[in-house]
Amino acid sequence: xxxxxxxxxxxxxxxxxxxxxxxxxxxxxxxxxxxxxxxxxxxxxxxxxxxxxxxxxxxxxxxxxxxxxxxxxxxxxxxxxxxxxxxxxxxxxxxxxxxxxxxxxxxxxxxxxxxxxxxxxxxxxxxxxxxxxxxxxxxxxxxxxxxxxxxxxxxxxxxxxxxxxxxxxxxxxxxxxxxxxxxxxxxxxxxxxxxxxxxxxxxxxxxxxxxxxxxxxxxxxxxxxxxxxxxxxxxxxxxxxxxxxxxxxxxxxxxxxxxxxxxxxxxxxxxxxxxxxxxxxxx
Amino acid sequence: xxxxxxxxxxxxxxxxxxxxxxxxxxxxxxxxxxxxxxxxxxxxxxxxxxxxxxxxxxxxxxxxxxxxxxxxxxxxxxxxxxxxxxxxxxxxxxxxxxxxxxxxxxxxxxxxxxxxxxxxxxxxxxxxxxxxxxxxxxxxxxxxxxxxxxxxxxxxxxxxxxxxxxxxxxxxxxxxxxxxxxxxx
Numbered sequence: 001x002x003x004x005x006x007x008x009x010x011x012x013x014x015x016x017x018x019x020x021x022x023x024x025x026x027x028x029x030x031x032x033x034x035x036x037x038x039x040x041x042x043x044x045x046x047x048x049x050x051x052x053x054x055x056x057x058x059x060x061x062x063x064x065x066x067x068x069x070x071x072x073x074x075x076x077x078x079x080x081x082x083x084x085x086x087x088x089x090x091x092x093x094x095x096x097x098x099x100x101x102x103x104x105x106x107x108x109x110x111x112x113x114x115x116x117x118x119x120x121x122x123x124x125x126x127x128x129x130x131x132x133x134x135x136x137x138x139x140x141x142x143x144x145x146x147x148x149x150x151x152x153x154x155x156x157x158x159x160x161x162x163x164x165x166x167x168x169x170x171x172x173x174x175x176x177x178x179x180x181x182x183x184x185x186x187x188x189x190x191x192x193x194x195x196x197x198x199x200x201x202x203x204x205x206x207x208x209x210x211x212x213x214x215x216x217x218x219x220x221x222x223x224x225x226x227x228x229x230x231x232x233x234x235x236x237x238x239x240x241x242x243x244x245x246x247x248x249x250x251x252x253x254x255x256x257x258x259x260x261x262x263x264x265x266x267x268x269x270x271x272x273x274x275x276x277x278x279x280x281x282x283x
Numbered sequence: 284x285x286x287x288x289x290x291x292x293x294x295x296x297x298x299x300x301x302x303x304x305x306x307x308x309x310x311x312x313x314x315x316x317x318x319x320x321x322x323x324x325x326x327x328x329x330x331x332x333x334x335x336x337x338x339x340x341x342x343x344x345x346x347x348x349x350x351x352x353x354x355x356x357x358x359x360x361x362x363x364x365x366x367x368x369x370x371x372x373x374x375x376x377x378x379x380x381x382x383x384x385x386x387x388x389x390x391x392x393x394x395x396x397x398x399x400x401x402x403x404x405x406x407x408x409x410x411x412x413x414x415x416x417x418x419x420x421x422x423x424x425x426x427x428x429x430x431x432x433x434x435x436x437x438x439x440x441x442x443x444x445x446x447x448x449x450x451x452x453x454x455x456x457x458x459x460x461x462x463x464x465x466x467x468x
Contacts, residue, residue: 041460041463043284043304043446043456044460050411050414050444051408051410053411054408054411054412054414057413057417062352063358063412063417064349064358064359065410065412066359066410066412066413067346067347067348067349067360067361067412067432068347068361068363068410105349105350105351105352105358107348107349108431108432116319117429149410150364151363151387151409154364182388182457182461183386183406183409183457184364184386184387184388186386186409236466237461237465238460238461238462238463238464238466239461240460240461242386242406242409243387243388243461244406244457245456245457245459245462245463246460246464247464273410275410
């Protein structure tokens with residue numbers, strides 16, 4: 001059994017939150033740069049230029065990339081030979097989240113669902129973090145983190161299709177979701193698609209699909225082909241950067257698929273804005 | 284597509300020369316408000332009570348900034364999605380507000396109100412909060428501090444970059460831009 005100190009996890013989580021708040025990941029930056037070079041609309045090109053300039057300012061001056069610093073979302077794989085010394089893993093992640101949001105002057109965006117009252121002061125409180133746990137073999141903890149903004153979350157959708165809908169039905173559905181969303185989710189977007197499983201499994205898969213680095217290919221050839229097909233269709237919509245019209249509406253489509261019930265074909269579409277703040281650490 | 288530099292408060296003369304797709308550098312005072320603040324502002328208007336700022340010619344920025352770092356007037360401050368203000372904006376325009384800054388499409392009622400009351404809906408680049416925050420030279424909470432990031436702030440901007448989305452003639456850049464680049468099979 002390997003023992004990991006509670007505070008080691010708090011510090012690690014705090015550090016990735018601070019880092020992601022101001023430093024756009026290289027995969028996202030590179031994809032945006034390529035999109036700017038290939039964008040045919042001068043208006044959208046200028047928008048992407050501003051997005052890249054914003055990323056440079058944020059990184060150099062340690063300012064939050066966006067005022068929507070998101071809700072903190074984690075996918076955590078815990079090795080079965082790991083013991084946390086001094087507290088619960090969940091508590092450590094929440095404590096690190098609070099410290100990170102406070103230390104980096106990130107916005108507290110959690111509120112009570114009905115009164116809409118902000119749950120605490122405007123600094124340093126973004127709890128509870130959204131945490132998805134999995135238990136795996138080994139003596140390490142693997143943490144994937146993303147700051148998930150509200151604008152792109154608001155246009156995300158899920159639906160359980162009859163099996164006959166097939167790939168064509170999935171392509172049409174994703175197109176419909178992105179078309180309806182227009183400029184609201186801050187394109188150029190990344191589109192996470194969860195297929196199969198149960199209703200909630202599809203939704204969680206669509207979220208996890210967004211954690212994959214932009215520019216990496218799906219190792220499953222069939223899914224890779226479907227990703228490219230959907231990406232091409234989305235970019236024909238003409239939405240462009242911030243919806244102002246253009247050829248680069250999406251940077252990438254990422255799919256995760258699961259076995260599902262013989263009666264169902266669940267499909268979930270989770271949208272990620274251009275400020276794809278995500279990272280991955282192993283403790 | 285023309286480029287303009289304008290100073291608030293805006294007049295009908297200012298807004299009528301703008302066309303969807305024009306870029307504008309805004310200077311002067313803006314007021315920040317999101318849905319929670321709009322709800323309260325519109326309630327005040329309906330009750331005939333005084334607003335916390337002069338609505339005539341005002342430009343409302345839909346933003347909930349991050350907290351400022353020590354020594355800065357404000358944190359990162361990019362636009363939030365505007366449709367959440369759609370039910371309130373026509374009332375604001377009717378009572379003299381001349382502009383809104385946000386991101387994303389508006390309802391037909393808002394577009395109609397822009398035509399009727401000489402209002403402009405400007406788009407700023409969403410997710411460019413660090414860049415846009417730096418264009419804000421002062422910030423003061425003037426109402427509803429309990430709303431936290433959603434409080435109403437009076438902010439001063441210098442060359443704040445925006446694009447005209449909906450003009451006073453009923454044009455919509457989102458529709459026009461998309462039609463131009465849509466590929467139909």
